[in-house]
Amino acid sequence: MSEVKTKASSAKKAAAVLNRLTTAQKNEALLLMADALIAEQDTILIANEEDLARGREQGTSSSLLDRLKLTPARLNDIAEAVRQIVELPDPVGDLLETYERPNGLFIEKRRVPLGVIGIIYEARPNVTVDAATLCLKSGNAVVLRGGSAAISSNRSIIAVLREALSRSAIPADALQLIEDSNRSSVDEMLKLNGLLDVIIPRGGASLIQNVVQNATVPVIETGAGICHTYVDESGQYAMAEAIAVNAKAQRPSVCNSMETLLVHESFARLHLNALANKFREINVELKGCGIARDIVPWINSATDENYATEYNDYILNIKVVKDLDEALEHIQKFGTRHSECIVTENEANAERFLQEVDAAAVYRNASTRFTDGFEFGFGAEIGISTQKLHARGPMGLPALTSTKYRVVGSGQIRS
Template identity: 70%
Template sequence: MSEVVQKSKLAKQAARQMGSLTTEQKNAALLLMADSLITEQAAIIEANAKDLQRGKENGLSASLLDRLALNEGRIAAMADGLRQITELPDPIGDTLESFDRPNGLHIQKIRVPLGVIGIIYEARPNVTVDAAGLCLKTGNAVVLRGGSSALFSNEKIVEVLHGALSRSAIPMDALQLILNPDRSSVDEMLKLNGLIDVLIPRGGHSLIQNVVNNASVPVIETGAGVCHTFIDESAQLDMAIRIAVNAKAQRPSVCNSMETMLVHKAFAEQHLDALAVAFEAARVELRGDERARTLVPSMKQAEAGDWGTEYGDYILNVKIVQNLDEALTHIRTYGTMHSECIVTEHAENASVFLQEVDAAAVYHNASTRFTDGFEFGFGAEIGISTQKLHARGPMGLPALTSTKYRIYGNGQIRE
């Protein structure tokens, strides 16, 4: 029996126990997990150092190494995320609808766990903790398959979390980590109908498309982030610079960072040089269209394939547009329905943008970097869904539930 099948079976068995746990029992386990992360942070950082060293030897980019790196601050944030989850309402058992039929049947629609959630992700070891916390709080078991670049970090983190669970009411088997780094382990998870109830991929375009295109297990799709910021003619310069630089450079390796800046022609003619100076100070390479390079000749030439690229790095496309309509057309063409922003003082343009842009999160005068479960008050997130069924946007606790109907009768039969 393969590791994937064996651990998925253990998770399936544990999932049956999870549904009977109280909110208090689940919260107590999460608090133990948070405390253990802090207590064992030195061991986690030591394991992470092995991954970082191996990543450097394998030529990982600076941005990917940043996604991989753990320190005391990031571990503290992971622990805080678990504590915040304990403060959120437990959705399991909530009654969503309750009604009576003319024949006397009383019907309730309630939230229930999904069962076993499989999560396939890449280099960010904080996902291990976020996923575990959200899945366990919602009464689900979880099978994690992280990227090979974070193998030592993930193994140590799960070891620490298992130690905490051993002192709680949550069965240790409810949290499983696949250690086989070969792609075959991913391919096997995609077909485990009956053991895994839903798959959630988190990572780059190729990973997500592999899961979406090849899985027979139901998938909640989290999308790549080719995100845009449109700076309109009426934008305030200081605000535009703050938002745009933050959206790109605050942490360029994540999916909600900006990849293309669209600038209204009139604004660009006055202020594109100031924007370029700000990005140069933030060490961001600019790749512009012909109009942008006319205004700022130091920009590199943007190639046709750049507009649809999720760089995850200190690289930014710059395109000059004539008006709002041209910006909307560009976003429809190249956007991934993740996060889009307009910076404007024009109320009608803001309203049109928010209405017409088809994305999970649409912003007016705020950085796309806020598309995040922690920032939305969810404590953490399982991912950012760019699909339209079941869940969309940052996925917190309710997104990890399903529903069932309970029907109460007193002897009714159907004629």
């Protein structure tokens, strides 16, 4: 049997045990894992140095090397994040519905673990710990397939975590790492119906698209964000500027940052020069439509291709629209259903925007950067779903569960 199939089978057996554990037992295991990451940090850092050395040899960019790099401080943060997951409520067993039918059947709908979750991600060792502990806390076994550039770090981390699990009620086999760095191991995971209950991709657009296009196992798509902020005619300038600057520039590399600013023409005539100057001050490159360039002659021109690009960088498209309808149309055409914002003082326009925009999160007068499990108060985040099935928007622990109907009778039969 292949590595993928062998490990997924072991995970499935372990999932049946994990399904029966109490919250206290799972939390105890998580605390052992957090402690082990600190106690064994020297081993992990040596392994991480192997990955970094190989990366430097291969000319990996400094930003990728930085994502790969572990330090005692970062390991400490990672362990601390595990301890925070311990503090979160366990969704498993939650009673969602309960009722009695006229024939006397008692029906309960309760949360249960999904079973075995496959996570496919990039060369980020912090995701290894984060994904593993979120899955285990919610009662799921997990099969991890991280980017090959982090393989030494991942092997070391998983060895440390599995050793910690071996001293706990959670079977070590509930945590599996696929070490085969060939693309074929990913392909095999994507088709592993019956052993994997769901696959969650975490990473860039091409990684996610490969999973979405080729998986037969159900997928939760965590996705790209081409997010817009629309400043309506009635928007207050100071608020609009603060929100737009925050949405674009507070952390441009993430999916909830803004890529295109839509501005009502009346607002633009009054304020676009000031706004453009503000963006120039903070080194954001601007691309604009014809009207935007009439008002602010020094900005470059924006094409449909620009509107369809997730820059994840200090670049911003500006489009002047004649009204809310044109803004809604643009978002419908170019948005990725992630996070969209209107800045307005007009109640009717706000309500139309919140109602009509098709996205995981719609905002009035607040930065799209808030689309995040921590900012939403979930205490954790396995990703941000941009699909409509199962979970939409930031996903906390409940998104890692399914449900089960428990029906108790006294001999009822159907007539």
